[in-house]
Amino acid sequence: MADHIAAGHDTVLSLAERTGTDPDLLGRVLRFLACRGVFAEPRPGTYALTPLSLTLLEGHPSGLREWLDASGAGARMDAAVGDLLGALRSGEPSYPRLHGRPFYEDLALHSRGPAFDGLRHTHAESYVADLLAAYPWERVRRVVDVGGGTGVLVEALMRTHATLRTVLVDLPGAVATATARIAAAGFGNRYTPVTGSFFDPLPAGADVYTLVNVVHNWNDERASALLRRCADAGRRDSTFVIVERLADDADPRAITAMDLRMFLFLGGKERTAAQIREVASAAGMAHQSTIKTPSGLHLLVFRKKRFAARGHGRRMVT
Ligand SMILES: C[S@@+](CC[C@H](N)C(=O)[O-])C[C@H]1O[C@@H](n2cnc3c(N)ncnc32)[C@H](O)[C@@H]1O
Structure with a gap:
């Protein structure tokens, strides 16, 4: 409705026509919303945007158009x-x-594919600088970003590290979006897209495997199965970096809400640092260090159990 009003279709009749809705009931819904400041009603039956409905417009950075x-x-x-x-x-x-x-x-x-990808993209952009700063990427030659979404991290890594090569593993929609943008940015020759499930065997032999906001999507059994795929694909000296907010170090109101959404949508959960170490341990990984970033995300760094050694952490918190 907000987009139609912004385009000048501001009467109940023209809005009903454009949205395929019943004019009488739509008029009642719009009056209900106008009483609450979502729209203004400058003349009976004519509606206008308010500061609140401006946030509902297509392309507004809040992303409310998609979430609602x-x-x-x-x-x-x-x-x-x-x-x-x-x-x-x-x-x-x-x-x-x-x-x-x-x-x-x-x-x-x-x-709506591109719009929803845009939303995820904006979210990832809000923390990618923290991820670049938190880890010694200059020592890394090849990264596999497991469940890498629209490719914000791999693109930023290639932009900031001239020889670094990346692989992005995700489902078809995300890989298509990531690949188009990365090719347009001119990084196509250092980037390999892999379309498929990360519960299947993963590309072998990378220096670092990253999982950013991925593990919390899954219950303990699935999370360990996914991490086991990473461990199996890694070399003896590969590093595995799990990036998450921690249930024991985040705003309780935000993390408990996300915890319930993870369960209701996917059966997943938000975990404490100890719980992440447990699912990783079940997959054969030993914890090396934890790095806390200013945005509140933590990088939990693991090696394969048999080959684990200390190192890599810059800001140790556990
Ligand atoms: C919460 S998003 C995180 C995306 C990205 N790492 C980021 O931080 O923006 C989880 C990602 O996992 C991907 N995903 C879910 N199930 C998958 C599967 N079975 N195989 C590969 N990717 C999957 C989704 O498409 C999505 O991009």
């Missing part, structure tokens, strides 16, 4: 949150139960 998308991904996630009682009673995540498909598969079908 009543006809797509936003509504499907909201439905899963609304099914908290179902999850509590069944012990199962709501999203796949309600929508009949695993979260990321369903999202690919119901999100």
Whole structure:
């Protein structure tokens, strides 16, 4: 509605026509929203934007257009949150139960691809500088970013380290977006896209395997299976860097909300540092160091158990 009003279609009748909705009921919904400051009603039946509805416009940096998308991904996630009682009673995540498909598969079908990718992209851009600063990337020649999303980290690594080569492993939509942008930026020759599941064997022999905001998507069994794929692909001296917010070192209001969303959407969870060390240990990894970044993300650095040695941490917190 906000985008239509911004384009000049500001009467109930023209809005109903453009959105395929019932004019009488739409008028009642818009009055309900106008009373609450979402829209203004300068003349009866005519609507205008307010500071609040400006944030709903396509392309606004808040991303609310996507998160609240009543006809797509936003509504499907909201439905899963609304099914908290179902999850509590069944012990199962709501999203796949309600929508009949695993979260990321369903999202690919119901999100407006580029817009949703843009949202994820903006989120990753908010912390990528911290990741660049936190780790001695200058010692690294080849990185595999496991579940690397739209490629923000691998692109930033290649931009800042002239000889570093990267591999991005993700599902088709994310890989396509990442690859197009990385090619356009001129880094195509140092970048290898891998489309597929990270629960299958991963590209072998990298110096570093990164998993940024990936492990919290999965329950302990799946998280260890994924990390086992990393350990199996790594060399004896490879390093594995898990980047997450920690349940024992984050704003409790934010991390407990994310914890429930991870469960309701995917069966995942937010973990303490000790819990991440446990799932990594089950995958044959030994903890080396933990680096805390200003944005609150932590880099937990692991090696294969049999070959573990101290090193790499710059700001040790555990
Ligand atoms: C929370 S996002 C994190 C993305 C990126 N690392 C970042 O920080 O922006 C999790 C990523 O895992 C990917 N993913 C989910 N299931 C996957 C699978 N089975 N195989 C490969 N990638 C998967 C998703 O497509 C998504 O890009």
